[in-house]
Amino acid sequence: MRGFRDIKIPNTITFKYVTDKRDGKTIKRPRVEILLKNGDKVFRLVMLVDSGADTSFIPLEVAELLELKLGEVKKSRSASGPFETTNSTCEIELVKRGNNIPLGQIPVVIPTKKIDDTDVSSYALLGRFPFFSFFDITFRENSGKLILRKPKKKFNYKPPTSSIKEVKAVTKK
């Protein structure tokens, strides 16, 4: 299994924010392209880089397409309120034209239930652990740029071995 010290990080990569257009207005958001992998199953997904999220979130449908093993249902909390989640792990690569950057196995949280009108269950978020340990990350809100730099201090990330203690069928409600 790949650990942090095996990952080759380029010095600096700059991603421009992706623009959403709504009613003539533009909203720029920091997104990157991630390749999610589970064995021979792969899924290319646009994910929001979210410094407010402790960990990464992927939609249940994506977890099912990747045939990830799902853990016990737990409660998580967002700014919008509490919601039910399960957990898993999957391998990720930061997609970069020409050569992707493999980041290894990371834990992911999978919302299983909608809360109110906010469909948190459909969001794909790259939270702080461990993505923000792989890079020194700068959000340049005014210029709409996300800058990923090779970290000055190495973080010895140990990929999860098997955090999934119990596998349960999860049905989207």
Place this chain on the structure above:
Amino acid sequence: MSQEDSYDSKYRCIVVSQEFEFLSVTDTSQYAGKWIAVLGREIIASGDDLKEVYKEAKAKAGKKEPLFMRVPKEQETLIL
């Protein structure tokens, strides 16, 4: 390469895939709240159900892997 591009500082080259670059400059508001699948510079499938979108996109893409994104709903403010 312009100041607006995504780039690698060492090689001064654009770093994102064609699909991601396409999404960066495309108005996707007509797909608000839906999943979209992009291949090359084209949205090849869209819909509410990701599994249906995936099935349709894979049928069109053959061996290539499309890029998927869920487009935020109109006037949706992300407070997560």
